[in-house]
Amino acid sequence: MNHYFILVATMPDYQVLARKYRPKIFREVFGQDPIVQTLKNAIKKGCTAHAYLFCGSRGTGKTTLARILAKALNCSSLTADTEPCNSCTSCRQIAAGSSLDVLEIDGASNRGIDDIKTIAESVGYCPAHGQWKIYIIDEVHMLTKEAFNALLKTLEEPPANVKFFFATTESHKVPATILSRCQRFNLKRLPLEAISEKLRMIASDMAITIDETALARIATFADGGLRDAESLFDQIIAFSEGSITKEAVQEVLGLIPHELFFDLDQAVASNDIRVAFNIAQKLFLEGKDLHHFLEELHAHFKTILLSKLGSEADPLRKEKYEASNKIYTQEQCLAILEMIAETQSNIKTAISEQIALESLLIKIVRVRLRVPLEHITRKLIQIEQSLIQLKEKPTAEPAKAEVKTHETPPASPQAPPPPAPAPAPRAMEAPPIMHEGRKKAHYDTLVQFASVELDATVQHKQKGK
Numbered sequence: 001m002n003h004y005f006i007l008v009a010t011m012p013d014y015q016v017l018a019r020k021y022r023p024k025i026f027r028e029v030f031g032q033d034p035i036v037q038t039l040k041n042a043i044k045k046g047c048t049a050h051a052y053l054f055c056g057s058r059g060t061g062k063t064t065l066a067r068i069l070a071k072a073l074n075c076s077s078l079t080a081d082t083e084p085c086n087s088c089t090s091c092r093q094i095a096a097g098s099s100l101d102v103l104e105i106d107g108a109s110n111r112g113i114d115d116i117k118t119i120a121e122s123v124g125y126c127p128a129h130g131q132w133k134i135y136i137i138d139e140v141h142m143l144t145k146e147a148f149n150a151l152l153k154t155l156e157e158p159p160a161n162v163k164f165f166f167a168t169t170e171s172h173k174v175p176a177t178i179l180s181r182c183q184r185f186n187l188k189r190l191p192l193e194a195i196s197e198k199l200r201m202i203a204s205d206m207a208i209t210i211d212e213t214a215l216a217r218i219a220t221f222a223d224g225g226l227r228d229a230e231s232l233f234d235q236i237i238a239f240s241e242g243s244i245t246k247e248a249v250q251e252v253l254g255l256i257p258h259e260l261f262f263d264l265d266q267a268v269a270s271n272d273i274r275v276a277f278n279i280a281q282k283l284f285l286e287g288k289d290l291h292h293f294l295e296e297l298h299a300h301f302k303t304i305l306l307s308k309l310g311s312e313a314d315p316l317r318k319e320k321y322e323a324s325n326k327i328y329t330q331e332q333c334l335a336i337l338e339m340i341a342e343t344q345s346n347i348k349t350a351i352s353e354q355i356a357l358e359s360l361l362i363k364i365v366r367v368r369l370r371v372p373l374e375h376i377t378r379k380l381i382q383i384e385q386s387l388i389q390l391k392e393k394p395t396a397e398p399a400k401a402e403v404k405t406h407e408t409p410p411a412s413p414q415a416p417p418p419p420a421p422a423p424a425p426r427a428m429e430a431p432p433i434m435h436e437g438r439k440k441a442h443y444d445t446l447v448q449f450a451s452v453e454l455d456a457t458v459q460h461k462q463k464g465k
């Protein structure tokens with residue numbers, strides 16, 4: 001996913017959406033139902049663990065969930081549905097970040113042994129208001145080895161009224177000794193629909209009209225991160241006047257208009273190379289991000305391939321994808337995906353990004369002219385068989401061979417190499433007996449033929465080397 005910087009500076013008291021609409025109770029947490037249910041049950045039964053680890057990619061709600069759990073555990077008037085009341089002193093202090101019982105520590109900036117020692121020393125004091133003293137350590141994987149060791153000692157014998165909630169994007173960096181002492185929850189990246197639903201809710205709350213395509217685009221771009229989606233939405237609201245259209249979203253996000261990909265498909269169908277150049281030029285003139293374009297192009301062909309394999313196509317562009325689906329074979333889709341991946345890894349070292357892109361697009365447009373792999377395989381098997389036959393047959397007496405070659409008509413397969421390969425090679429007849437020289441020429445022709453189709457080069461080696 002792309003990184004971008006966002007400036008929201010409309011009013012001094014403006015609160016960014018991600019903060020304004022951050023869930024305050026369990027029910028408002030989107031897309032993590034099994035985790036929420038497990039936590040609520042544990043609170044209800046009074047059997048919460050001493051340490052929890054919330055793992056998941058950024059913006060999936062790890063610290064939000066940890067905070068709600070902290071509030072619920074210390075709330076003096078928990079609702080019947082095990083939700084924090086958000087109005088008692090404890091709830092309000094936790095929300096304001098001023099609670100003495102719930103301490104939030106950023107593991108990235110407090111990663112040393114001294115920081116953890118300070119925690120270990122304060123662990124012994126009783127909670128000031130609530131029932132529990134809770135330490136929320138964000139980005140816990142950033143702690144140093146020594147800090148982890150100090151933390152481990154506390155975790156091994158935690159005081160009765162202390163709890164640790166850890167959050168991390170990289171759980172593999174957390175030592176196994178720590179992991180084994182935590183109850184672990186993996187927060188999922190949110191499905192498109194869950195993100196769209198949350199944005200729809202925000203839009204309706206703010207009385208903003210936004211069309212469904214625009215909504216879907218923001219959700220797709222956020223790639224499973226709700227906080228990213230909300231930040232993008234913030235940016236688009238600041239940009240748009242009145243209602244939000246898909247064009248505005250495209251403009252703000254620098255998105256590649258999807259029509260370009262369908263234009264490319266049509267160019268493949270009609271073998272129109274000009275379109276390849278036009279697309280490349282358009283991208284460069286508009287200053288689009290090439291890496292993003294390649295990602296989107298990859299996603300486009302993946303969608304076509306998956307729809308050929310029976311998956312449901314993108315519902316927003318179902319008809320267009322159905323049309324594109326008919327243009328390619330499965331093998332061609334695979335070949336294109338490979339070409340894109342190759343360009344993605346080579347583009348950094350390319351002398352000219354534009355030329356690299358043009359070359360990729362031309363290859364895609366010409367994909368249907370490629371000789372199918374099975375033809376090449378068949379051809380190579382034939383070459384192999386004919387070589388075996390030549391070897392097995394003892395070299396015929398010169399006189400007999402002479403006669404045979406004379407019988408062969410002039411337009412025989414021994415003709416000199418054709419300038420270009422035929423798109424679909426025909427099955428080959430058994431080779432007639434030939435002179436050594438002619439055998440070699442025939443063999444060379446076949447090898448050249450195969451090399452052109454395989455896009456390879458032929459290297460001649462001296463005998464005995």
Ligand SMILES: [Zn+2]
Pocket residue numbers: 074075076077078084085086087088089090091092
């Ligand atoms: Zn409360």
